[in-house]
Amino acid sequence: xxxxxxxRTDGLEADVDQRFGRAARFVLYxxxxxxxxxxxxxxxxxxxxxxxxxxxxTVSRLGAECLLTGHCGPKAFRTLAAADVRVxxxxxxxxxxxxxxxxQGRLKLAAAADVDGHWA
Amino acid sequence: xxxxxxxxxxxxxxxxxxVSLALSQTVPLLFLDGDVEEPNAALFLRPRIxxxxxxxxxxxxxxxxxxxxxxxxSRACRFHAIVSLKSKPLVFPELCHSxxxxxxxxxxxxxxxxxxxxxxxxxGVSGSIRFAHGRLNVGxxxxxxxxxxxxxxxxxxGLTIVDAPPGTSCPVVAAIRGSDMVLLVTEPTPFGxxxxxxxxxxxxxxxxxxGVVINRSDxxxxxxxxxxxxxxxxxxxxxPEDRRIAEAYSRGIPAIEARPELRTRFGLLHRRLTELAxxxxxxxxxxxxx
Numbered sequence: 296x297x298x299x300x301x302x303r304t305d306g307l308e309a310d311v312d313q314r315f316g317r318a319a320r321f322v323l324y325x326x327x328x329x330x331x332x333x334x335x336x337x338x339x340x341x342x343x344x345x346x347x348x349x350x351x352x353t354v355s356r357l358g359a360e361c362l363l364t365g366h367c368g369p370k371a372f373r374t375l376a377a378a379d380v381r382v383x384x385x386x387x388x389x390x391x392x393x394x395x396x397x398x399q400g401r402l403k404l405a406a407a408a409d410v411d412g413h414w415a
Numbered sequence: 416x417x418x419x420x421x422x423x424x425x426x427x428x429x430x431x432x433x434v435s436l437a438l439s440q441t442v443p444l445l446f447l448d449g450d451v452e453e454p455n456a457a458l459f460l461r462p463r464i465x466x467x468x469x470x471x472x473x474x475x476x477x478x479x480x481x482x483x484x485x486x487x488x489s490r491a492c493r494f495h496a497i498v499s500l501k502s503k504p505l506v507f508p509e510l511c512h513s514x515x516x517x518x519x520x521x522x523x524x525x526x527x528x529x530x531x532x533x534x535x536x537x538x539g540v541s542g543s544i545r546f547a548h549g550r551l552n553v554g555x556x557x558x559x560x561x562x563x564x565x566x567x568x569x570x571x572x573g574l575t576i577v578d579a580p581p582g583t584s585c586p587v588v589a590a591i592r593g594s595d596m597v598l599l600v601t602e603p604t605p606f607g608x609x610x611x612x613x614x615x616x617x618x619x620x621x622x623x624x625x626g627v628v629i630n631r632s633d634x635x636x637x638x639x640x641x642x643x644x645x646x647x648x649x650x651x652x653x654x655p656e657d658r659r660i661a662e663a664y665s666r667g668i669p670a671i672e673a674r675p676e677l678r679t680r681f682g683l684l685h686r687r688l689t690e691l692a693x694x695x696x697x698x699x700x701x702x703x704x705x
Contacts, residue, residue, distance in 0.1 A: 349495055352489075352500065370507060373505060373507075374500065379501060
């Protein structure tokens, strides 16, 4: 399966970015092929509005089934849900640690946004 | 003549000046409070409200039966207000700028525009002053459509005063655009000067004549006056620091009622505004954009 993790820099040892909409990067990890792809999210960083929606569009286009992040805002959540991407909040540490936590069932599947818009 | 009263820094005294200018006139005038996120002029003018109308904006509505989830609307939208991923489009009405692009882009004619109320315009009278203000609904992000609706008021009078929002962003531009003259109210402090300079830049980009009012003029330092001198910007009025004005303000009493001697100064202000807004003055570049 394809997993996307919000990250502050590139690669599996990057720190998880607690933000989703304005996360610096996304790391795409394929659990089958073990391949790693780094995706820039610079466009959303300075967006006045719609950053979460834009980031969600990026994640959906990557074909991700799951998103691991710190927190997820309301518009992002709604968009991800419509795109059938499962959101797991509370990810912390490095990208690798977040993926391990997820695979061991230690991350919570989000049923809704857990922060307001423009919270960060 | 339409005079817009703006500032850079908030809290410098726009409403104080706008209200006192209005009350110092005996000719019929129109007062528009354009600070639609927090209109406060009514606290001082106490108008009798005679009517109101909602301000509505157009937002997309998708006909699910006709939609093929092709995503054309989503690609056309600059504001992420309509998003189509694997599914039928999601609409985020609060992000929509009513451009109509999605309607045009849809190949299946599945999108129509419906109206969404975002605020209200209230009109009334206060003595010989015709009054109107806009009020943006709590929770809405975009003030500009309400300000445009307010400025559509075409009541024929000799003088229209627009009390603008603070700052220099889109709502301010919407409030002051198309006026004959902009008065920037400032205070003689470093913050006042910093924000005044930004506001001057904005007004000059709009090509409007401008003048400055220095409030609490005997406090702070001389930098604002020096800046205006260097830039050729006329200082049209100075109001000295006076605690009694602040006390009256806190009770909803206009400055000109608390300190009647200010009446002469505001009468002079009106004369100077008329001179500066006159076409001959604009041609000479007196007090105007550089």
